[in-house]
Amino acid sequence: MTGEFAAFIGLALVAVTGGILMLNVTKVVHMVVSLIFTFVSIAGLYVLLSAEFVAAVQILIYSGAVTIIMLFGIMLTNHQDENEKSPGRLKKLLVFLGIIAFAFVVYKGIYQLDFGQKTPAALHEKNTEQIGIALFTKHVIPFELTSVLLLVALVGAIVLAKKEEEDEA
Structure with missing residues (x-):
């Protein structure tokens, strides 16, 4: 067993455990903490895939x-946590069986996947530069549309906040 495989197993277990905990804990703050564990471990998986830029974006964003x-x-x-009921045993069992079935389907899908014989690509070399070139040449229109959409959302939030202040006055 190599160190890379051990790191993958450790990070994958943390990611899956964080996801399961997020679904099963009752306090909302605990859900957010388990979500943080999942996000950080996924960033670690990106590092294992030599995608350092994507890992940094995962951490930051x-x-x-x-x-x-x-x-x-x-x-x-x-939030009134007193009224929330804990899930019953049957629901927990069904969720567990669903997780096992999903893991089995993903396992079978991965091991039956065939990409064919292609020449290996140098994805790990200058990946940030490759992302920038692809983003600003092939995908410049969706990039600009996303920035316009975010600007419209920001202006809309400001207008709605001003309207609520005027209604209260």
Whole structure:
């Protein structure tokens, strides 16, 4: 067993455990913490795949920004955890069986996958440069449309916030 395989197994177990915990814990803050574990371990898997830029983006965007936004949303809303019921044994058993079935299907799909004989690509060399070139040449229109969409969402949020302030006054 190589060190890379051991790291993959460890990171995969942390990712899957974080996902399962996120679905099974009852407190919302604990769900966010387990989601952070999942995001960080997925970033580690990207590092194993020689995609350091994608791993850094995973850490910055998902583990940082999205998690902070979720925590702010949780703190700014009122949650009554007393009324929540814990899932029954039958539901837990069905979820476990569903996870096992999904893992089996993914396992069979991966080992029956055939890419054919292609020449190996040098994906690990200058991958950030390759992403930049692809983003600003082949995919420049979707990139610009995404930035316009984010700008429209920001302006819309400001307009809605101003309208609520005016209604209260």
